[in-house]
Amino acid sequence: MAAKGVLKVLAVCGVGMGSSLMMKMTIESALKKLGVKAEVTHTDFASMRGMKADLIVGQPMHTEEVPKSAAKAIVSITNLVDVDAAVKRLTPALKKLGYIYDSSDKDYDLPYVVRVDGKPVEGMMELPSSAYALDDFPFYKFSM
Numbered sequence: 280m281a282a283k284g285v286l287k288v289l290a291v292c293g294v295g296m297g298s299s300l301m302m303k304m305t306i307e308s309a310l311k312k313l314g315v316k317a318e319v320t321h322t323d324f325a326s327m328r329g330m331k332a333d334l335i336v337g338q339p340m341h342t343e344e345v346p347k348s349a350a351k352a353i354v355s356i357t358n359l360v361d362v363d364a365a366v367k368r369l370t371p372a373l374k375k376l377g378y379i380y381d382s383s384d385k386d387y388d389l390p391y392v393v394r395v396d397g398k399p400v401e402g403m404m405e406l407p408s409s410a411y412a413l414d415d416f417p418f419y420k421f422s423m
Contacts, residue, residue, distance in 0.1 A: 285318050
């Protein structure tokens with residue numbers, strides 16, 4: 280994806296128990312789907328102030344209060360368990376953080392511009408890879 284290192288993400292909620300944990304699991308699934316290696320931590324809003332992160336994710340009522348200097352990108356999500364919605368919300372933030380391509384798609388042969396809600400994300404490409412080209416199974420299956 281072009282950005283270096285492991286992305287540090289904070290899932291923030293009011294108390295730091297239930298909703299931030301659900302959000303953490305959704306964010307991990309969304310980032311895995313996008314092919315991004317990340318360390319996702321969940322916390323309450325008050326504790327977040329002493330923590331460092333590349334990306335802070337939370338519900339709008341919390342992210343509106345996050346100082347802009349707290350992270351390189353801040354993302355609001357409203358549905359804590361919708362992985363596809365999280366992917367759509369995280370993609371523009373990843374672009375802002377220096378992620379310029381994705382290679383998680385396995386079903387298309389040619390590179391193309393990443394789309395979110397049907398609109399192209401300027402400067403972000405999908406570089407599909409063929410899992411079969413990297414796997415020995417097809418060669419052994421059809422050669423015996």
